[in-house]
Amino acid sequence: MEAKRGRFIVFEGIDGAGKTTQIELLAKHLRACGRAVYCTAEPTESVSGGLLRDALSGVSRRTVCEMAAMFVFDRIHHNVNPVNGIQKMLADGFDVICDRYYYSSMAYQGSGTDPEWVGNMNLGCPEIMRPDVCIFLDLTPAQSMERINRGRATQEIYENEEKLTQVRNQFYRVFEQLRERDNIQIVDAYRSVEEIHNDIAKLTDQILKI
């Protein structure tokens, strides 16, 4: 018998929003409801993901357009790779939870180059699937910097307050643009881990009709 297709859930947020913690808690919640869950992230662990990480850490210098194209390549591979790609896992009945997706490209690269071009490359690509829901963990840039400075030894190229402000504003523009196309849920992330998780669990239970 064929497995029932799983749901595709994306988490987004500016750096420091707490995606990792909330993804773990949601995965636990969904598993407790009897669902099979597969967690994944972008940039991926593949060769293209490695190139992106070098660029993000500043080890290699890339233009914004190079980065945007590399993220698209990484994302296509993430969708279609036959071993554990998003489409394969969904078809096998797993709910796929993905840490960052095309909304990040549209916000991060879109705020550094032509946002329409970045959007078209992602939204117009037949091999990049639309998620069932995008959960945006929202923090102000000041709240985000406070968490980054508290928790980490190294910083990436986007982790300063000016850049985070630009990126957050661009996320909001993207959500406005995609309002009728995608299911986007904005969650206040400057609260306790439990409060945030309870909201997300309620939201996904409704959306996924568990």
Ligand code: TYD
């Ligand atoms: P990483 O430290 O791996 O994850 P996070 O900050 O989410 O815990 O960093 C991912 C970085 O990649 C983050 O700064 C955002 C950036 N990014 C883009 O610029 N464009 C994209 O399309 C994606 C997926 C990520």
